[in-house]
Amino acid sequence: MLKVLNPTAGPARGRSGVAPRLATLDDKTIGVIWNGRAFGDRILSEALDLLKQRYRIREVVFLEKPFLGNIAPEPILAEIAARADGAITGVGD
Amino acid sequence: MTSKLLTAEELEVADPFAAVELFHEKGWTDGLPIIPPTRERVLPFLEHAGLAPDHVLGEIPERDRVLTAEHLAINAVMAGCLPAYMPVLVAAVEAITDPAYKFNHMASLGSPWPMFIVNGPLARVLGFNSGLYLFGPTTRPNATCARAMSLLLWNCAEARPDGIQRGQWGNPFRSVGFIAEDETTAWDPLHVALGLPRETSTVTAISLYPGLHQLHCPRSTPEGLLDTLVDDLSTSEFFRGTYTVFVSPQHAAIFIEHGWTKRDVRDYLWKRCRRSVADLKRRGTWGVMADKPDAFADFTRDIMPGDEERFVYLFEPNEYDRFMQSPGALERRADVYVVVGGGNAGIRMAYVVPYGVSTDPVTKPVRTTAA
Secondary structure (H helix, E strand, O other), X not given: OEEEEOOXXXXXXXOOOOOOOOXXXXXXXXXXXXXXXXXXXXXXXXXXXXXXXXXXXXEEEEEEOOOOOOOOOHHHHHHHHHHOOEEEEEOOO | OOHHHOOOOEEEEOOHHHHHHHHXXXXXXOOOOOOOOOHHHXXXXXXXXXXXXXXXXXXXXXXXXXXXXXXXXXXXXXXXXOHHHHHHHHHHHHHHOOXXXXXXXXXXOOOOEEEEEEEOHHHHHHOOOOOOOOOOOOOHHHHHHHHHHHHHHHHHOOOOOOOOOOXXXXXXXXXXXXXXXXXXXXXXXXXXXXXXOOOOOXXXXXXXXXXXXXXXXXXXXXXXXXXXXXXXXXXXXXXXXXXXXXXXXXXXXXXXXXXXXXXXXXXHXXXXXXXXXXXXXXXXXXXXXXXXXXXXXXXXXXXXXXXXXXXXXXXXXXXXXXXXXXHHHHHOOXXXXXXXXXXXXXOEEEEEOEOOOOOOOEEEEOOOOOO
């Protein structure tokens, strides 16, 4: 018999993971962070239109990162956290 | 340091062949067989580097990952490395987890992957290839160190197609992008050109798009050689950043004979690599990477009178950057690294294109104090 070591590593400190889910988007404010990539704003707008068909979304806070290659600056994250009940971010190309 | 300090899960298998099958089944390898990573094989790697298993070599905060000496040693064993390569691999991990490298770009559609260039005495001691068939496969250190870095990121940073990797075409440098420079010419090697002592061994990580661009340059003057390169670079991706040019020893001799330094080569390219606004519009790249070019009143994708005579420079900042370069490209260094390598008799030059949006090359010294 032979014992071999698992070569993988998962999240180290548990700082990443899925945020608590909202039970509904009705009467919620949705934050959106666009990474600035061409056409990403269109994709996000389409996604918001679909959500608005399903839910009575109270308000949308649509923000843009200054540069897609960097993590969103703290003021943007803070504004989303302060004003929105849930947030959408992603890469649109 | 004892084996008790290793924290990786242990799995029992019948024999080494069963281990290989298990790793395929688990998705822990890249399609090739692996050397089974047992405690007995892993520990000498840590001892050689003088590192405890939980020593953190680098962090990837966006993924909440840390890369430890144990992670690296296990994957280096799997790749077929020798313990003696461990200090070089440690420097390679430190380079790509340096904030300047901006690891988060690695998932990009453009399939960026770091090329690692080893400089200094250790490159020769360990037997890294800097010569014929440079991008190989050639020697054990070149091949296995490239694979060790690929497996490490595959297994510990989700850098694989069923993880975060979203590259459209993939990148062959994952398999062959660990090389040394030929330091036998009169030119300063890369690490000395970057200000480090000649006797220091270093690893430089440069994030690249896939592909080596090879050029037939049967000329015998520095200007003649470089004009071919200028022509090719000027029609490449045209993203500002640090380009790496590979010069064969035969061509290096021509430059040196004419009194040209690496800096002269860089300056020649810096001043001449350019493309007309009309060409860039015809190519369809005008305004694509820039930040909101539409905000400028004079922006148009139509070819206008005078566009054939207006030029955008690849390296030198100019008035048209607002239409051509991404904010990230404008933040970073523009430079040309000149590296000697490849077959001694060679009339071909080569270059590689840096990832276009973010990331700068990072050079780290290799520490060999232990073992």
